[in-house]
Amino acid sequence: MFWGFIAVIVAGIGGAGISIILGKITKGRTPKWLTPFAAAFAMLVTTISNEYLWYDQSTANLKPGVAVVSTIESSAFYRPWTYLFPITDRFAALDTNSLTAHPSGQNRVVGDLYFFARWENTQRLQILFDCASGGTLPMVPGETYDEVTEADFANPNGDEEMVSLACSGGTE
Incomplete structure (x- = not known):
């Protein structure tokens, strides 16, 4: 800034x-x-x-192994040129270097998802990926998530690219 x-x-x-x-x-x-x-x-x-x-x-400037999985573009009336050419002012990136198998061994992977936004600090969220159902579950620090069922996972069809990247170990 x-x-x-x-x-x-x-x-x-x-x-x-x-x-x-x-x-x-x-x-x-x-x-x-x-x-x-x-x-x-x-x-x-x-x-x-x-x-x-x-x-x-x-x-x-992202380190190797960090892949962009989502971008958000915006337009605003006080920036009229953005209606013709929207500005990407936020994005999410998955750190494939942080991917580890979940201890439950149920075809689940844990990884770090970073949220970047213009004029804001970077936020980190740990995500549990269910490779069988294609769902994601944000993790609260300190919880084990051993008793999680497929019904607990959100977005079974919302984040296909991110889930497939996480479940392949970041090799896509």
């Missing part, structure tokens, strides 16, 4: 600087409003590009 703020300030100074240089080249024939307009335009373009680049930069 800090570096994004610095980038916007530098872009504003650069836009104003280009306008001032253009004024010197044309011997003062540029309109007086051009300098603040150029600064504001450069700052707006930088802010918009930072919003669109966040997802690509975030996924590029």
